[in-house]
Amino acid sequence: MTIEPTRAAGFPVRTENPHRSGEPRRVWVLNGVNLGRLGTREPDIYGATTHSALADSLVALGADLGLAVEVRQTDEEAAMVRWLHAAADDAIPVVLNPAAWSHYSIALRDAVAQRTADLIEVHISNVHTREEFRHHSVISAVATGVIAGLGVEGYAAALRFIAARPA
Numbered sequence: 001m002t003i004e005p006t007r008a009a010g011f012p013v014r015t016e017n018p019h020r021s022g023e024p025r026r027v028w029v030l031n032g033v034n035l036g037r038l039g040t041r042e043p044d045i046y047g048a049t050t051h052s053a054l055a056d057s058l059v060a061l062g063a064d065l066g067l068a069v070e071v072r073q074t075d076e077e078a079a080m081v082r083w084l085h086a087a088a089d090d091a092i093p094v095v096l097n098p099a100a101w102s103h104y105s106i107a108l109r110d111a112v113a114q115r116t117a118d119l120i121e122v123h124i125s126n127v128h129t130r131e132e133f134r135h136h137s138v139i140s141a142v143a144t145g146v147i148a149g150l151g152v153e154g155y156a157a158a159l160r161f162i163a164a165r166p167a
C-alpha cells in the first residue's frame with residue numbers, strides 16, 4: 001500500500017519508498033528450529049505472539065514498506081540450508097532467526113556466507129543476558145547485522161532497515 005504524502009494539517013506524512021518502481025522487492029523472513037511454537041513456548045522469554053500472528057504482521061508491514069515479505073519456519077536444518085541457497089541464487093534479502101542453530105551450526109553459517117544480499121540475524125530475546133552458550137553466534141560474523149532483545153519488534157526493525165537500503 002502506498003500512502004501519498006499529504007499536506008493536510010494533522011495528517012502524518014509518509015513518503016513513498018524510493019525502491020518502489022515496478023514490483024515490490026522480495027524479502028524472506030526465515031525462522032529456525034522451535035520458533036513455530038512461538039506463543040506457547042516459554043512466553044516469559046519469547047512473548048505471547050504466535051508464529052502465524054507474527055507472519056501476518058510482517059507481511060502487512062512489508063506491504064506498507066513496499067516489500068513482498070514471505071515468512072517461513074522449519075525445524076529441519078537441511079530445509080533452512082536449501083532456503084538460504086535459494087535466497088543467495090536470487091539475491092533475496094533475508095531476515096533470519098537461526099534460533100538454537102545460531103550457537104553451533106557451521107552448516108548454516110556456510111550457507112549464510114554465500115549470501116548475495118543483506119541478511120539480518122534476529123533474536124527475540126537478548127541472548128547476551130541469558131545462558132553463556134547463547135552468547136556466541138556462529139552466524140553473526142557473516143551477517144549484515146544483528147538485532148537481539150527487542151522481542152518480535154526486532155523483525156520489524158530488520159524489515160525497515162532492508163526497505164531503506166539501496167536495492
Ligand code: DQA
Nearest residue numbers: 034098099100123124125134
Ligand atoms: C533465539 C535465541 C536462541 O538462543 C534460542 O535457541 C532460540 C531463539 C531468540 O530468538 O531469542 O530458539 O534465537
